[in-house]
Amino acid sequence: MKPLNQLLRPNIKGLKPYSSAREEYTGEAAVLLDANENPFNEPYNRYPDPHQRKVKSKIASLKDVETSQIFLGNGSDEPIDLLFRAFCEPGIDNVISIDPTYGMYQVAADINNVEVRRVLLNEAFQLDVPALLKAVDDRTKLLFLCSPNNPTGNCLNTADIEAVLNGFDGIVVLDEAYIDFAPGQSFLKRLNEFPNLVILQTFSKAWGMAGIRLGMAFADKELIGVLSKIKYPYNINVLTQQKALELLASESQVNFSIEKLLSERGLLEVALKQLPFVQKVYPSDANFILVKTDRPKEIYNFLVEKKIIIRDRSSVALCEGCLRITVGSPAENSLLLEALRMFEMCYTESAKFRKRKWSQSF
Ligand SMILES: *Cc1c(COP(=O)(O)O)cnc(C)c1O
Numbered sequence: 047m048k049p050l051n052q053l054l055r056p057n058i059k060g061l062k063p064y065s066s067a068r069e070e071y072t073g074e075a076a077v078l079l080d081a082n083e084n085p086f087n088e089p090y091n092r093y094p095d096p097h098q099r100k101v102k103s104k105i106a107s108l109k110d111v112e113t114s115q116i117f118l119g120n121g122s123d124e125p126i127d128l129l130f131r132a133f134c135e136p137g138i139d140n141v142i143s144i145d146p147t148y149g150m151y152q153v154a155a156d157i158n159n160v161e162v163r164r165v166l167l168n169e170a171f172q173l174d175v176p177a178l179l180k181a182v183d184d185r186t187k188l189l190f191l192c193s194p195n196n197p198t199g200n201c202l203n204t205a206d207i208e209a210v211l212n213g214f215d216g217i218v219v220l221d222e223a224y225i226d227f228a229p230g231q232s233f234l235k236r237l238n239e240f241p242n243l244v245i246l247q248t249f250s251k252a253w254g255m256a257g258i259r260l261g262m263a264f265a266d267k268e269l270i271g272v273l274s275k276i277k278y279p280y281n282i283n284v285l286t287q288q289k290a291l292e293l294l295a296s297e298s299q300v301n302f303s304i305e306k307l308l309s310e311r312g313l314l315e316v317a318l319k320q321l322p323f324v325q326k327v328y329p330s331d332a333n334f335i336l337v338k339t340d341r342p343k344e345i346y347n348f349l350v351e352k353k354i355i356i357r358d359r360s361s362v363a364l365c366e367g368c369l370r371i372t373v374g375s376p377a378e379n380s381l382l383l384e385a386l387r388m389f390e391m392c393y394t395e396s397a398k399f400r401k402r403k404w405s406q407s408f
Pocket of ligand 1 (some may be wrong): 090120121122123148153192196221223246248249250251260261
């Protein structure tokens with residue numbers, strides 16, 4: 047890896063961060079008259095802890111990392127954006143991303159006016175390592191991987207991820223938003239092996255807390271220090287920190303919901319495979335299923351009419367004809383399957399009708 051100082055934008059290297067009011071004092075104060083807060087309306091009158099010490103210490107013991115290796119953001123969106131702002135000089139630097147993948151990397155790049163070099167996955171939705179490394183030049187700062195990948199649903203091969211980590215001298219961002227649904231190991235255990243690795247995880251998926259907006263980035267403490275230096279001082283609000291602490295105390299509840307979703311995913315896969323208009327159900331390591339059909343738009347629109355919303359991914363590279371379906375509750379999944387069987391009936395009826403018309407024309 048290039049030294050961090052060589053990868054950082056010059057303005058970030060020299061940046062002096064905002065010093066928040068409570069920075070200079072860390073004990074338990076009795077009287078707080080430093081931040082122009084209102085003394086009434088406890089506890090929401092107080093600014094949140096800018097370092098989220100309690101939440102980080104819980105996460106550190108849960109994930110077996112140091113608190114200095116954790117950054118917390120307003121969703122994963124925040125660390126994604128901060129990585130661009132820390133490392134990529136607008137109009138000059140570039141990043142590499144796999145294709146297809148999560149749309150937010152491209153959006154963050156566009157906002158920051160940074161070129162994204164997209165490198166197609168192979169037909170098995172795995173990395174083309176030589177092609178990824180070939181896309182690198184001396185202005186390439188970040189390389190985005192996502193495992194399990196969205197929208198394809200599969201884990202990337204560990205050996206390929208290692209090859210990218212060893213072969214690229216910039217920062218590798220490995221998005222593990224769905225890792226809790228996957229059979230394999232997180233790269234978190236190996237954080238200390240790779241100083242150029244940033245792992246993204248989130249409270250939005252397996253933890254069931256998309257509403258509180260809490261994303262995690264794990265990396266070497268020097269890199270985490272950079273993200274912490276450039277974030278908004280109070281980026282994680284009081285309510286989010288409270289709710290996260292509550293949730294972190296009830297890990298068994300989270301494990302229960304993961305088990306439930308995995309068994310629902312299995313049932314859904316079996317049922318989807320039986321539908322005649324489904325050409326392929328891709329194996330999933332996440333809480334969603336990618337399904338190839340012969341009429342994605344019609345199915346999508348039919349479901350919208352039934353007030354069931356899924357994701358049309360048919361215009362995405364390597365995903366021609368594909369729909370992405372999130373695994374819901376048992377009740378939601380039955381409603382989905384019921385609607386798809388109804389579509390099947392209309393579909394076979396209209397196919398028969400077309401055939402009849404065709405034979406009548408002779
Ligand atoms: C859903 C998702 C996230 C989560 O984003 P948040 O901002 O934390 O809600 C991150 N990465 C990928 C690939 C996702 O699909």
